[in-house]
Amino acid sequence: MSISALTHRVQVLAAPGHRHEEILTPEALDFVGHLAAAFAERRQELLKERTRQAARLASGSPLDFPLATTAVRADPSWRVAPPAPGLTDRRVEITGPPERRTAVNALNSGARVWMADFADATAPTWDNIVDGQLTLLDAIERRIDFTTPEGKAYRLGDQVATLVVRPRGWHLLEEHLEFDGRPVPASLVDFGLYFFHCAQRRIDAGSGPYFSLPKLENRYEARLWNDVFVLAQELLGIPRGTVRATVLIETITAAVQMEEILYELREHSSGLNAGRWDYLFSLIKTFGHRTDFLLPDRAKVTMTAPFMRAYTELLVRTCHKRGAHAIGGMAAQVPSRDAEANEAALATVRLDKERETEDGFDGSWVAHPGLVPVCRAVFDDVLGDRPHQIERTRDDVEVTAADLLSVRRTSGPPTREGVRTDIAVALRYFDAWLRGSGAVALYGLMEDAATAEIARVQIWQWLRHRAVDRETVRRLLDEETAALGAEYPWARVEEVRALFERTAMATELPPFFTPDAYSRHLVRHPEARS
Numbered sequence: 134m135s136i137s138a139l140t141h142r143v144q145v146l147a148a149p150g151h152r153h154e155e156i157l158t159p160e161a162l163d164f165v166g167h168l169a170a171a172f173a174e175r176r177q178e179l180l181k182e183r184t185r186q187a188a189r190l191a192s193g194s195p196l197d198f199p200l201a202t203t204a205v206r207a208d209p210s211w212r213v214a215p216p217a218p219g220l221t222d223r224r225v226e227i228t229g230p231p232e233r234r235t236a237v238n239a240l241n242s243g244a245r246v247w248m249a250d251f252a253d254a255t256a257p258t259w260d261n262i263v264d265g266q267l268t269l270l271d272a273i274e275r276r277i278d279f280t281t282p283e284g285k286a287y288r289l290g291d292q293v294a295t296l297v298v299r300p301r302g303w304h305l306l307e308e309h310l311e312f313d314g315r316p317v318p319a320s321l322v323d324f325g326l327y328f329f330h331c332a333q334r335r336i337d338a339g340s341g342p343y344f345s346l347p348k349l350e351n352r353y354e355a356r357l358w359n360d361v362f363v364l365a366q367e368l369l370g371i372p373r374g375t376v377r378a379t380v381l382i383e384t385i386t387a388a389v390q391m392e393e394i395l396y397e398l399r400e401h402s403s404g405l406n407a408g409r410w411d412y413l414f415s416l417i418k419t420f421g422h423r424t425d426f427l428l429p430d431r432a433k434v435t436m437t438a439p440f441m442r443a444y445t446e447l448l449v450r451t452c453h454k455r456g457a458h459a460i461g462g463m464a465a466q467v468p469s470r471d472a473e474a475n476e477a478a479l480a481t482v483r484l485d486k487e488r489e490t491e492d493g494f495d496g497s498w499v500a501h502p503g504l505v506p507v508c509r510a511v512f513d514d515v516l517g518d519r520p521h522q523i524e525r526t527r528d529d530v531e532v533t534a535a536d537l538l539s540v541r542r543t544s545g546p547p548t549r550e551g552v553r554t555d556i557a558v559a560l561r562y563f564d565a566w567l568r569g570s571g572a573v574a575l576y577g578l579m580e581d582a583a584t585a586e587i588a589r590v591q592i593w594q595w596l597r598h599r600a601v602d603r604e605t606v607r608r609l610l611d612e613e614t615a616a617l618g619a620e621y622p623w624a625r626v627e628e629v630r631a632l633f634e635r636t637a638m639a640t641e642l643p644p645f646f647t648p649d650a651y652s653r654h655l656v657r658h659p660e661a662r663s
């Protein structure tokens with residue numbers, strides 16, 4: 134099918150920005166419109182199913198591996214597609230928003246993969262979204278070099294990381310693009326614009342259009358992505374099976390459908406990734422009303438907690454059984470200018486990666502170029518010249534749904550400092566996000582939309598179970614709001630405080646803070662809600 138024959142015109146509800154016309158071409162918008170026409174309704178239905186499933190679990194329905202797909206899990210014959218060029222050895226993957234400086238640094242970092250993130254690490258202002266696409270296009274075309282006004286030169290090296298792109302999740306809309314009178318699903322915008330402009334260019338360069346898919350809740354959402362890939366390839370005349378996608382297992386409902394998710398995407402799958410921060414967020418969000426799921430301070434819930442071990446071991450076992458890569462998660466510590474703090478951060482990251490290599494992971498994520506050597510050294514020790522350890526099937530691992538939910542052994546009340554830290558982190562992160570930054574370093578840790586969600590839902594959970602009283606939260610909120618304003622006079626303290634009160638202190642927990650914050654604060658077209 135020729136794209137020029139399409140009439141799925143998408144309307145842009147934003148003032149033209151610098152070079153935006155290079156991305157928002159009529160053909161690219163038609164392509165996105167075609168995807169919206171084909172998949173927007175199904176997305177809507179799947180979001181309704183998310184709500185229904187949340188209600189079922191909240192009213193006591195058990196969570197388990199689906200009976201309906203027993204045959205898929207029992208069938209030993211199927212495997213995912215073989216690794217595509219540039220995705221065989223993934224021992225270190227660096228992540229970051231698709232900004233110019235980050236792009237050059239990440240591509241040059243020595244990591245095998247750069248995961249350019251429109252999701253957790255990006256505040257989706259319209260400029261960030263379109264400039265992010267320009268950054269990727271310029272990086273692929275190798276015209277991204279620049280020099281700062283201070284004279285620091287950024288030059289792409291000869292050996293660069295393989296590019297993987299993470300579009301926003303299914304729950305979000307892009308309100309600056311309208312199709313058929315409705316905002317276009319954000320996932321289709323990020324995927325569609327990148328695929329339209331860059332898929333063939335990546336293939337011509339000996340690589341391919343590769344993706345990382347966030348926040349899926351079940352196999353039907355994986356099937357939807359697979360259908361998006363099939364149609365997108367067909368529309369652009371790209372051979373079916375060229376796309377590769379690594380799915381983040383970062384919701385508790387997806388954890389019991391890992392194998393089905395691989396199955397749905399098998400012709401396009403490049404494995405699974407342990408999205409540990411969203412996973413923890415999902416667990417609290419889904420079962421936060423239950424007293425046995427009361428979690429202590431965030432710092433005390435580590436990857437060695439039995440329920441987190443069950444999750445990561447199941448992920449490795451599932452991937453390797455199906456010939457797929459298992460990619461580890463993000464240790465939140467980032468390098469520090471203080472030598473002692475830096476040593477401690479590196480040691481923590483090293484331990485985390487050592488645990489992952491022992492579990493059988495084939496590679497892992499880092500948040501900062503300064504962590505690439507640590508991660509690489511740990512994986513080099515175990516892998517040597519082998520590109521991965523997929524052959525290490527973890528037949529010894531037996532994980533039940535009860536193991537994934539065995540939070541009781543870790544549960545407990547928060548400390549006052551734990552409550553304060555969550556409030557401080559949520560406020561500071563919300564402020565950065567409203568001002569256009571989706572990833573920041575706070576108190577020595579990388580914070581992004583997933584980690585901030587944990588801070589928010591912990592406060593909600595503790596209030597709900599009266600592990601902390603409302604008066605104390607209000608007092609700490611006053612103190613932390615004042616501290617934020619004193620430290621950053623430009624901080625949007627009133628808006629940030631109101632956002633916190635709406636999303637962390639309401640009786641009903643909103644599933645995400647981002648849709649509320651996005652439509653109130655980031656949408657800039659004349660029809661935007663105030």
Ligand SMILES: CC(=O)SCCNC(=O)CCNC(=O)[C@H](O)C(C)(C)COP(=O)(O)OP(=O)(O)OC[C@H]1O[C@@H](n2cnc3c(N)ncnc32)[C@H](O)[C@@H]1OP(=O)(O)O
Binds near residue numbers: 580
């Ligand atoms: C839960 C999840 O979803 S994890 C995945 C999503 N989250 C992320 O991707 C976060 C990635 N990390 C980051 O964005 C950053 O590391 C931050 C925001 C946490 C800290 O960034 P900074 O405050 O700039 O750190 P710092 O000052 O130490 O940076 C030093 C240099 O490293 C660069 N750098 C830092 N992190 C990255 C990165 N992830 N990729 C590329 N370059 C990076 C900086 O640009 C800076 O470059 P420069 O010397 O050329 O100016």
Ligand SMILES: O=CC(=O)O
Binds near residue numbers: 408411462
């Ligand atoms: O996306 C990663 C996560 O940990 O969340």
Ligand SMILES: [Mg+2]
Binds near residue numbers: 347348381408410
């Ligand atoms: Mg995540």
